Amino acid sequence: MKLSAVCALLLGVVLSAVSAAKELPVEAFASAPAIDKLKLSPDGSKLSMIQTLDTEKEQLVLVKLFDLQTGEQKYLVKADSRDLRIYSVIWANNKQLLMRAAYASHRYGTPVTETRLMLIDVETGKNRSVVNGQLQGKLVRTPQFQSNIVALMPEDEHNILLALDGFNHGTGTSVVKVSLNGGLHEMVAHARKDLYDWVADRQHRPRIALFRDDTRYEVQEKMLDTKEFRTLWQFELFSEQEVWPIGFDADPNILYVSAYHEGKLAIFKTDLSAAQPTLQLVKADENYDVPADIRYSWQDNKVIAIGEEYVDADYQAFQKAVDKALPDADNHIVSMSNDKNRYIIETSSATSPGSYLLGERKEKSMTFLLDKYSQLDPELMVAKQKIQYQARDGLNIEGYLTTPLGYQQGAVPTIIFPHGGPISFDDGGFDYWTQFFANRGYAVLQMNFRGSHGYGFDFKQMGLQGWGLQMQDDVEDGTRWLINKGIADPKRICIVGASYGGYAALMGAVKTPDLYQCAVSFAGVTDVEALVKSHRRYNNYEVVKKQVGDDFDLLEQRSPVNHADKIQLPVLLVHGTKDRSVPVKQSVAMYKALKSENKDVQYIELEDGDHYLSTNSHRRQTFKAMDRFLKQHLNTQSQQALQQ
Structure with missing residues (x-):
């Protein structure tokens, strides 16, 4: 492939020059991407973006x-980022265009997140909720979540399948x-x-149909041309019997699912035409869970x-050609025109936060569009090193170590940076928090406890x-491991x-x-007991108790606010x-508890701030x-000498 470049000013983006100083300004890290989520229109003539x-x-x-x-370029929707989070735009x-958005609200005095699906006319810029008019009139209550698209229908592009509740009191989710x-x-x-969710065939x-009763889940098949259902799998949440549907193949009887194989999540397929469907292994990894994901090409009518x-x-050959043109990077095809000629590549690496390129398959060319973070020069970023250490009980813990640019050896100030979730993980990809810390001269340790x-x-x-037990020990053991390696200065660790x-x-x-x-x-849990009890007002209370615990005496002991x-x-x-x-009162209570003990504490409250630092001013602050x-x-x- 031939690689060419055009000025990003075509998209109205000014690429800021990287500061000559090694320590980059806070704004370079603490800003959302200037432009993100690029998508091609079906005919390949236009780009949408956030x-x-x-x-x-x-x-x-x-x-x-x-x-x-x-x-030509124009703005179709303008919203205050403190009021609305736009997280997806689909042609x-x-x-x-279909725009998914979320905002903070209250229902019956309970704080909640609401989602909406908006329809945008790209010629006039007019937008409206997809759930309106005749459809709204059929609802007995307004659904909290209105953005669950069950299926787009490329051959019927003026209709979609949408999952909605609210048609009857006390019942589950329908498909409209x-x-x-x-x-x-x-x-x-x-x-x-x-019934809370649906999966459509091709x-x-x-x-x-997916059902949940507290922590008991059931996966049922809706039989074709009848009103009958049959149960395929039943399981308790967090059990090894979990089977989660992913999607169908072109054959309406072939369903892909995620389930455990020899202790790791793998991908299987099953034939629903069988009287007793069985799981056939498709993809497994003996060391790690396989991501529960498939991609389907409606143009080729198959899973790709x-x-x-x-x-x-x-597609393997196509990806190979892209990787050859953009070596030493993770390259993902994030959008493609209906004729499969034009496509958008998002390319990133351990030291590059990402760029977008426009490809033309017939011309065998790629055109640079823009960098997601224009002020972050990859030459000033640092790749993560994969590490592992043993916890005190002998369990192997994997993680990632990032050291300041130019680091050779010796003890340096260090950030111990456990991830959120806690059922989440850190990987070797670029993240702006870690790069910010490394740019300030700190080593950063992230561990998958x-x-x-x-x-x-x-x-x-x-x-x-x-919470607060062996998971916490894993964090401590990683800290001591890094001290023993001579990397973390034991007198300068945060x-x-x-x-x-x-x-x-x-x-x-x-x-x-x-x-x-x-x-x-940041947005930390300080009172685990109160966090669990607060979910009494939500329908996932039993799930939270099963994950976090329901012995409130023990949870009280494991809550920082009480210590x-x-x-x-x-x-x-x-x-x-x-x-x-995580309600803001969790940090307020911690601040009051520390102040009452005359401890050294600072508290910063972000007005209208959410859990994700979605607003640039909140990130910078x-x-x-x-x-x-x-x-x-x-x-x-005095540590900046490391970076000179």
Whole structure:
């Protein structure tokens, strides 16, 4: 492939020059991508994208359209990023976009997140909710979640299948065929008690219904041309009997699922035409869970990728050609025109936060469009090193170590950075938090402690109801391992985390006050007992109890807010007022507890802030506070010599 370049000014993006100084400005890291989520229209003539734009008066998130033929660009949607999070834009057809958005709200006095699906006319810029008019009139209550698209129908591009509840009191989720042109809707699958989601086959018929009763799950097949259902699998959540539908092949009887194989999640397929469907192994890994993902090409009418790899020979060859043109990078085809000629590549690496390119298969060319983070020069970033260490009970823990640019050897100030979730994981890809810390001269250790996702059934089980116990020990053991390796300066270590990671940071300060010199918690859990009890108002209460625990005496003991007297080091707390994952009162209570004990604590409240630092001003405020706090307590002003 021939690689060419065009000026990103075509997209209205000014590429800022990288500062000559080795320490980049906070804004270089603490800003959302200027433009992200690029998608081609079906005919390949236009690009849609999500843009963030800050002015003195406004903090905006926008849906932008760029015409590849004429060069014309325009904004279709403008919203305040503190009020609305736009997380997806999809082309329904060449003239209409579907926009998924989320916002904080209340229902009956309970704080919740609502989602909506908006329809945008790309010619006029007019937009409206997909759920309106005749459809709204059929609802007995307004659904909280309105963005669950069960199927787009490329051969019927003016209709979609949408999963909705609210048609009857106390029943589950139905599937509605919704007209995008104002026509009448059609009910294609009716709700049943405890039914919460659907999977359609490639002929766009709702075929798989998922039910949940507390922690008991059931996967049923809706039999074709009848109103009958049959049960395929039943299981308890977090059990080794879990079977999760992924999607269908072209054959409406072939269903792909994710299930355990020899203790690791694998991908299977099953034939629903059988009286007793059995699982046939398709893809497994003896060391790690296989991502529950398939990719289907409606143009080729077949599954082309399983897990994260292409299985179709043509697409394998195409990916190989892309990787040859863009070596030493992770290259993902994120959008393609209907004729498969034009495509968008998102390319990134351990030191590059990502760029977008436009490809033309007939011309065998790729054109550079823009960098996601224009101020982050890859030459000033640092690749993560995969590491492993043994926990005190002999369990092998994997993780990633990032050292400052130019580091050779010797002890340096260090950030211990456990991930959130806690059923999540860290990988070797680029993340702006880690690069920010490394750019300031810190080594950064991230560990996939027990309970992290991706390491199989037994490893995940070790984390259930384990907050503050061995999960916390794994973090401590990683810290001591890094000290023993001579990398972490034992007198200059700070533990930093967000969400569950914030909890781990505070529990580290409680359990091992002499190991760290400071702690930072962004949106961290401080009262585990209160967190679990707060879910009594939600329908996932039993799930939360099964994951976190329901012995409230024990949860009280494992809550940092009840051990403020044991914390001997400076603490920085940051939390958004519209956080719907961890209530802001969790950090408020921790701040009050620490102040009552006359501890060294700072608290920053982000007005209208969410759990994800979605707004640039909140990112900057948080990162600047961390920058000051870490430099003060790790005495790193003199460490910049490492980067000169």
